[in-house]
Amino acid sequence: MNLRKEIVTQSPDETFEWAFALAKELVSGTVLTLHGNLGAGKTCFIQGLAAGLGVNQPVTSPTYTLVQEYDAQLPLFHLDLYRINNELEAASLGLEDIFDAGGITAIEWAERIPNMLPSARITLNIEHGATEDERRIVMDIPRDLLPGTSEFTVEGFTNSTFPFQS
Numbered sequence: 001m002n003l004r005k006e007i008v009t010q011s012p013d014e015t016f017e018w019a020f021a022l023a024k025e026l027v028s029g030t031v032l033t034l035h036g037n038l039g040a041g042k043t044c045f046i047q048g049l050a051a052g053l054g055v056n057q058p059v060t061s062p063t064y065t066l067v068q069e070y071d072a073q074l075p076l077f078h079l080d081l082y083r084i085n086n087e088l089e090a091a092s093l094g095l096e097d098i099f100d101a102g103g104i105t106a107i108e109w110a111e112r113i114p115n116m117l118p119s120a121r122i123t124l125n126i127e128h129g130a131t132e133d134e135r136r137i138v139m140d141i142p143r144d145l146l147p148g149t150s151e152f153t154v155e156g157f158t159n160s161t162f163p164f165q166s
C-alpha cells in the first residue's frame with residue numbers, strides 16, 4: 001500500500017523542515033526520487049534530509065558530480081542525473097551497489113533512468129505554487145518504507161503539524 005501526502009510550503013526553510021522530519025523516519029536502504037523543474041526545490045529537500053540524517057557537511061550540487069556520498073549513521077547518497085542523457089550513460093555509476101549499501105539514496109532527475117530504479121521507493125513531486133516561494137510537494141510512500149509511524153496513514157494533515165514526528 002502506498003501512502004500519499006501532499007504538503008504546501010511557503011519557504012525553503014519550510015521545505016527543509018519537512019525533509020528533516022521525514023529523514024528521522026527513514027530506514028536503511030530507502031531510495032527516494034525527486035521530480036520537478038529546475039529550481040523546484042529538489043536539492044533544498046535533500047539538504048533537509050541530510051541534516052535530519054545527521055550529515056554535517058554542506059550538501060551542494062556541483063555541476064559535474066553525479067554521485068556524492070555524505071557520511072552519517074545512515075550514509076546519504078545524493079545523485080543528480082540532470083546531465084545523464086540515457087540509461088547507458090548511467091551504467092557506470094554502480095547504482096546497484098549504491099542501493100545495496102544500506103544508506104539512503106536521493107535521486108534528482110531520476111526520470112532519466114526509469115528502468116534502473118527499484119520498484120519500492122519514495123517518490124516526491126515538487127511543483128511551483130501560486131507565489132514565488134510556494135511549493136506543492138506530493139509524496140508517495142510505500143507503507144513499509146515508513147514502518148515507524150502510524151500517524152502518516154491519517155488523511156488531511158494540516159501544514160502546521162509534522163506527521164512524521166510522533
Ligand SMILES: Nc1ncnc2c1ncn2[C@@H]1O[C@H](COP(=O)(O)OP(=O)(O)OP(=O)(O)O)[C@@H](O)[C@H]1O
Binds near residue numbers: 010133
Ligand atoms: N518553498 C520553497 N521550497 C524550496 N525552495 C524554495 C522555496 N521557495 C523558494 N525556494 C527557492 O527555490 C530554489 C530551489 O532550488 P533547488 O536547487 O533546491 O532546486 P532543484 O529542484 O534542485 O533544481 P535543479 O533541477 O536545478 O537541481 C532555491 O533558490 C530556493 O531558495
Ligand SMILES: [Mg+2]
Binds near residue numbers: 042
Ligand atoms: Mg538540484
